Amino acid sequence: MHFGETEIELALQSCIEHRYLDDQRYGEMLIRHGQDKGHGVQRIRQQMQQKGLAQDLIESLLAHCEVDWFELARATYLRKYSQWGECLPTPIVDAKDRSKRMRFLLYRGFSFDQVQYALEIHRESE
Incomplete structure (x- = not known):
């Protein structure tokens, strides 16, 4: 047709x-x-x-758009690196582990500042 x-x-x-x-x-x-x-x-x-x-x-x-990219980076990080039912991520073991976690967020499209913000949760929980 x-x-x-x-x-x-x-x-x-x-x-x-x-x-x-x-x-x-x-x-x-x-x-x-x-x-x-x-x-x-x-x-x-x-x-x-x-x-x-x-x-x-x-x-x-x-x-x-009304997206807080910093908070989204943190939420994405927590979803990936937290245990079930936990509100804090598993501890970073060493520099290699930290780099791996940073690469994960960078690959997802977050800026370096947003990645740094997401990883600050480790300092806040101390």
């Missing part, structure tokens, strides 16, 4: 009017999804770029 250009244009216009095709809404969904998975702003930005969203839209969405 083939459709003419006019029919295709009308279908696309209808989808845009009903917000079925909406880059802003799609970008907001990507931010929420990334946040739920414990991803940082850099990883979410990269994913949005890979999905083809315009750079100015990406920056606008990230600037106006």
Whole structure:
């Protein structure tokens, strides 16, 4: 079955009017999804770029989202390195273990400052 250009244009216009095709809404969904998975702003930005969203839209969405990236980094860290039912992470054994934990958060897309903030929980618990 083939459709003419006019029919295709009308279908696309209808989808845009009903917000079925909406880059802003799609970008907001990507931010929420990334946040739920414990991803940082850099990883979410990269994913949005890979999905083809315009750079100015990406920056606008990230600037106006109400995510505390520092607290998300800490929550992600605690989810990964805490025992069941514990509110504190397992102790860092040595420098190698600390580096491994830092790499985990950096890979998730958090900045170095956010990673440092997440690891400060060890100092606070002493």
